[in-house]
Amino acid sequence: MYNAEINKVIRNRKTVYPTEFLRQELSEKLVKEILINATYAPTHRMTQPWHFKVYRGKSKDTLCKIINKIDKKNHSEIKINKFIEKIRLSDTVVSIILTRDSKELVPEWEEIAAVSMAVQNMWLSCYVNNIGSYWSTPQLKDDYARQINLDINQRSLGFFFMGRYNHRETSKLRDDITQKVEWVKN
Ligand SMILES: Cc1cc2nc3c(=O)[nH]c(=O)nc-3n(C[C@H](O)[C@H](O)[C@H](O)COP(=O)(O)O)c2cc1C
Numbered sequence: 001m002y003n004a005e006i007n008k009v010i011r012n013r014k015t016v017y018p019t020e021f022l023r024q025e026l027s028e029k030l031v032k033e034i035l036i037n038a039t040y041a042p043t044h045r046m047t048q049p050w051h052f053k054v055y056r057g058k059s060k061d062t063l064c065k066i067i068n069k070i071d072k073k074n075h076s077e078i079k080i081n082k083f084i085e086k087i088r089l090s091d092t093v094v095s096i097i098l099t100r101d102s103k104e105l106v107p108e109w110e111e112i113a114a115v116s117m118a119v120q121n122m123w124l125s126c127y128v129n130n131i132g133s134y135w136s137t138p139q140l141k142d143d144y145a146r147q148i149n150l151d152i153n154q155r156s157l158g159f160f161f162m163g164r165y166n167h168r169e170t171s172k173l174r175d176d177i178t179q180k181v182e183w184v185k186n
Helices: 004-012 028-038 059-068 077-089 108-128 141-147
Strands: 050-056 092-099 131-136 154-164
Touching: 004 108, 028 050, 028 108, 050 059, 050 108, 059 077, 059 092, 059 141, 077 154, 092 108, 108 131, 108 154, 141 154
Parallel strands: none
Antiparallel strands: 050 092, 092 154, 131 154
16 A cells, blocks of 8 residues: 555645744754765765755854855845845754765766755655755855865755744645656557
8 A cells, every 4th residue: 555654744845944943942963863864865876975064053153154254246245144144043054065976976967966865855854853944055155165165076055944943734836747747658
């Protein structure tokens, strides 16, 4: 028999923005479990291309300082301030980094796919633990990468914001599968 539990989790997972986060602390143990789940994502040739920088507690101030140093020529002050506000509203911000292996065993798109699957593992894990979360990919992620001197073989893929929230089921918009699936019969 088909297990309906997974339907519930996959279909109800959703983006929860930091404005909905409560001022409640997540334990480091819980955050660590979520990060462990991330690392169980599939990875072609076992390159395990993910790297996570975790900012919480005091180190959120460090992240704010890094973001504040970004050249205001490239991004409006409003955008930067909005981003800093998201950091402040979150319990934990995970910087998502792609690290390519030195031999570049597989094409970059496969590594981005693997990291994306790791993020989905985090997102689902957050959902079942009543943690709101969202993946943000602002343009300033590349300036952030420069500020922290990411290695040449690394690339910033954005930020994953996490925080407790008051859970409520909402309907999700998705096209009907008839528009997305073609059953090839012959
Ligand atoms: C790769 C990726 C990047 C995203 N970047 C952003 C972003 O920069 N800003 C934003 O508001 N949402 C971002 N999102 C979240 C999407 O907007 C969200 O997943 C979409 O609206 C569907 O909602 P759901 O996650 O609740 O199903 C991103 C999602 C993905 C998969």
